Every structure is written in structure tokens, then in C-alpha cells.
Amino acid sequence: MQYLENYYRRSIKNISENLPEDIIQVDLKLLHQLDLMNYYDSNDSDPSLTRYFHVIETDEKITLVNEDFIVWIVPEKINGNMMTYTLIALNTPNEPQLQMCFVTSGVYNTSRLVLRLLEKYLSEIQENETLINGLNSEFNR
Structure with a gap:
């Protein structure tokens, strides 16, 4: 597990350079875009993302x-304000591949919301990886 810690340390030092996109700030607009403002039915979630x-x-x-x-779920206190950074990487054979980071603060900094966002983003990343792998296998025929 030391390789994970080493990768995390390297990634966090230059996080802006290591991310494909900017750090995502969670706010009301984002929650609407992700359709997370509606009633949450845990039966709709993908159990493969939250297990194991x-x-x-x-x-x-x-x-x-x-x-x-x-x-990596990282709580921070900056200028007296609690924030939670959540970094998501693909666990690839050679080295993890950092995919994204989102930050919650204020009224959005709750464990329930962090976990719902995590589930949503894991699902999106998994869908994208499945699509990319399918396209790669078609291309390599």
C-alpha cells in the first residue's frame, strides 16, 4: 500500500497539473446538473460501485x-472552514490514473452528499471506461 501513498503524495503536490479537469466545486447548480436534488432511492444505486x-x-x-x-477522502480546515476533498483514480496495473477531484464545503460538506457524489462520479467513470474499452477492442480487430 506504500505505492498508493507515494502516488497520492505526488498527485496532491501538483494537483492542478495532474487532473484532466479543474477541481470541481460542489454547489447547488452542480447538484441540479447531476440530478442529485431529487429524492434518493438507495435501490437505484449500482451495488458494484459501493461494495468491496x-x-x-x-x-x-x-x-x-x-x-x-x-x-482518497481528505478533510481540510482552511481559514476556519471545513472542506472535504475527494480524489478519484482508476486502479490501473502500472500506476493509478487520477481522474477527478471534487470539494465540498459549507452546507454541502456532509458525508451523505459526499458519498452520493462519489457514487455518481464512479458510475460515470465506469461507464466511460466501458465505452473506451469497447471502442479499443473494436479498433484492434
Whole structure:
């Protein structure tokens, strides 16, 4: 697990350079765009995304690892305001591939919302990876 810690340390130092996009700030507009403002029915969630994560907890962060993803949930206190950074990487054979980071603060900084956002983004990343792998296999025929 030391390689995960090393990758995390390298990624967090230059996070803006290591992310495909900017850090996503969670706000009301984003929640509407992701359709997360409606009633949440846990029966609609994809159980393959939330099962079988190994949890590594330290004073600094929580790390979730399974065969597909690595997630770092990092609470921070900046100028007296609590924030939670959530970084998502693909768990690839050579080295993790950082995909995105979102930050919650204020009224949006709740464990329930962080987990709903995480589930939504994991689902989107998984769909994209399935599509890319399908296109690659078609191209390589």
C-alpha cells in the first residue's frame, strides 16, 4: 500500500497539473446538473460501485481501494472552514490514473452528499471506461 501513498503524495503536490479537469466545486447548480436534488432511492444505486472497497484510515485521510478505483477522502480546515476533498483514480496495473477531484464545503460538506457524489462520479467513470474499452477492442480487430 506504500505505492498508493507515494502516488497520492505526488498527485496532491501538483494537483492542478495532474487532473484532466479543474477541481470541481460542489454547489447547488452542480447538484441540479447531476440530478442529485431529487429524492434518493438507495435501490437505484449500482451495488458494484459501493461494495468491496478496502478502507484505510489515517489521521489525514480515508482511502478506499478496490480492483477498479482508488478514492482518497481528505478533510481540510482552511481559514476556519471545513472542506472535504475527494480524489478519484482508476486502479490501473502500472500506476493509478487520477481522474477527478471534487470539494465540498459549507452546507454541502456532509458525508451523505459526499458519498452520493462519489457514487455518481464512479458510475460515470465506469461507464466511460466501458465505452473506451469497447471502442479499443473494436479498433484492434
